[in-house]
Amino acid sequence: MIERFRSLLIPCFIFLASVYGSLYISYLPPLWVALLPWLPVILSVVAVLLAWRFNKGRVLVVICLLLVPKVYGHSSTESVSAYLAVSCFCIALLSFVRERGFFNRFVVNRFLFISMLLAWCYAVDAKWVSFSFLEQPFLSFQITWSTLLLWCVLAISVIVTGCSWWLAGDVFCANALMSIVGLMVMSLFSVSQDQVDLLLSAQCLVWLFFLLMESHRMAYLDELTTLPGRRALNESLLGLSGKYALVMVDVDHFKAFNDTYGHDMGDRVLTHVARQVQRFSYPGRVYRFGGEEFTVIFRAKVLNDIEPILDEVKAQIEDMPVEVYDPKKKKVIETRVTASFGVALSAPGELADAVLIRADKALYQAKRKGRNCIVFSKSTNHRSTKVNGNV
Numbered sequence: 001m002i003e004r005f006r007s008l009l010i011p012c013f014i015f016l017a018s019v020y021g022s023l024y025i026s027y028l029p030p031l032w033v034a035l036l037p038w039l040p041v042i043l044s045v046v047a048v049l050l051a052w053r054f055n056k057g058r059v060l061v062v063i064c065l066l067l068v069p070k071v072y073g074h075s076s077t078e079s080v081s082a083y084l085a086v087s088c089f090c091i092a093l094l095s096f097v098r099e100r101g102f103f104n105r106f107v108v109n110r111f112l113f114i115s116m117l118l119a120w121c122y123a124v125d126a127k128w129v130s131f132s133f134l135e136q137p138f139l140s141f142q143i144t145w146s147t148l149l150l151w152c153v154l155a156i157s158v159i160v161t162g163c164s165w166w167l168a169g170d171v172f173c174a175n176a177l178m179s180i181v182g183l184m185v186m187s188l189f190s191v192s193q194d195q196v197d198l199l200l201s202a203q204c205l206v207w208l209f210f211l212l213m214e215s216h217r218m219a220y221l222d223e224l225t226t227l228p229g230r231r232a233l234n235e236s237l238l239g240l241s242g243k244y245a246l247v248m249v250d251v252d253h254f255k256a257f258n259d260t261y262g263h264d265m266g267d268r269v270l271t272h273v274a275r276q277v278q279r280f281s282y283p284g285r286v287y288r289f290g291g292e293e294f295t296v297i298f299r300a301k302v303l304n305d306i307e308p309i310l311d312e313v314k315a316q317i318e319d320m321p322v323e324v325y326d327p328k329k330k331k332v333i334e335t336r337v338t339a340s341f342g343v344a345l346s347a348p349g350e351l352a353d354a355v356l357i358r359a360d361k362a363l364y365q366a367k368r369k370g371r372n373c374i375v376f377s378k379s380t381n382h383r384s385t386k387v388n389g390n391v
C-alpha cells in the first residue's frame with residue numbers, strides 16, 4: 001500500500017507545483033516567460049529519446065497525446081473538448097495495453113494510432129468534422145447530453161486508470177492518472193497560453209521522471225523476484241561497516257527441480273522462496289544474488305536475534321506448499337522445497353567482500369552437511385562453528 005502511494009508522490013508534487021506556478025506566472029522573469037513556449041517541446045524531445053533508449057513505446061504515445069494542444073492550440077471550445085476527451089480516454093486505454101517496446105513490428109500500430117489522433121484533432125480544428133456534443137465547454141453548469149457524455153468519458157478514464165493503479169500497483173498507471181487529472185485541470189482552469197505551456201511542461205516532466213525511475217528499476221531490481229539484484233547488493237556492501245551479518249540462502253536440489261518440472265515452474269519456486277525470505281527475514285534486507293541464491297544483510301541492531309529469524313525463514317520455506325504442474329502426472333500438484341543457509345558475522349577491519357566469501361563457504365558446508373540447515377562461519381573472533389537444522 002505504501003509503495004502504491006509512493007508511486008503517486010513525485011508526479012503529484014510536480015503537478016501541484018506546476019498548478020501553483022501557473023497561478024503566479026505573471027511574476028516570472030521575462031526570460032523564463034520567453035522560454036516557456038519551448039519548454040514542453042524540449043522536455044518532450046528528451047522524454048521521447050529516453051523512451052527510445054529504454055524501449056518504452058507507451059511513453060511515446062503519451063507524449064504525443066500530451067503535445068496535441070501544443071500543435072493545435074486552444075483555438076475553439078470544440079477543439080479543447082475534442083482533444084481532452086480523446087487524450088484522457090487514450091491515456092486510460094494505454095494503462096491496459098502491455099508494454100511492447102519502441103522500435104519493433106508494433107511500431108506501425110503505434111504510428112497509425114498517433115497519425116489517426118493528429119488527423120482527428122486537425123479535422124475538428126479545421127471544422128471538417130463537427131460534433132454538436134463537443135460544442136459546449138465541458139465545465140458547464142447547464143447539464144445537457146453533451147456535457148453528460150463528456151463527463152462520462154472523463155470519469156470513466158479516471159476511474160479505470162485509478163482502479164488499475166490501485167489493483168496492480170503499476171507506476172505507469174500512477175503517472176497516467178496524474179496526466180489525466182493534469183489535462184483536465186489544464187483545460188478547465190488555464191486562461192493563457194503561458195499557463196498551458198507550464199502545465200504541459202510539468203506533464204512531460206512527470207513522464208521524464210517515470211523513465212528515470214524505470215531505468216533505475218531495470219538496473220537495480222531483479223525482474224523475476226522484484227528483489228534488489230546483484231548491482232544493488234554490491235553497492236550496499238560498499239557502504240557496510242561495523243557489526244553486521246551476511247547470509248547466503250540457496251534453494252536445495254534446484255537443478256533437479258528444474259529438470260523434473262521445467263524452468264517455468266522453477267521460476268515460480270524462486271519467486272515463492274524470494275517472498276518467504278523477504279517476508280520473514282525482516283529487518284534484514286534481501287537481495288537476489290543470482291540463480292537460486294539470495295543474500296540477506298542484517299545490521300548490528302538485530303545480530304542477537306539472527307538465529308531465530310533464520311530458523312523462522314527456513315521453516316517457512318519448508319512448510320509452504322508450492323503448486324506446480326507435473327508433466328509426468330499431467331496435473332497440478334503441491335510440492336515443497338528447502339533451502340540451505342550460510343551465515344558470516346563481520347569481524348573488525350574485515351572487508352564486506354571477505355565476509356561474503358565466508359558466508360558462501362558456510363553455505364557450501366551446509367550443503368555438505370545434508371542441506372536444509374544453517375551454518376555459521378568461523379571468523380577471526382568467532383572460533384566456534386554453529387550448526388542447526390537437521391545436522
Ligand SMILES: Nc1nc2c(ncn2[C@@H]2O[C@H](COP(=O)(O)OP(=O)(O)OP(=O)(O)O)[C@@H](O)[C@H]2O)c(=O)[nH]1
Pocket residue numbers: 224250251252253254255256258262263264265266267270290291292367371
Ligand atoms: N528456473 C530457473 N532456474 C534457474 C535460474 N537461475 C539458475 N537456475 C538453475 O538453477 C540450477 C542451479 O543448480 P546447481 O547450482 O547445480 O544447484 P542445485 O541443483 O540447487 O544443487 P544444490 O545447490 O547443491 O542443492 C541450474 O540448473 C540453473 O539452470 C532462474 O532464474 N530460473
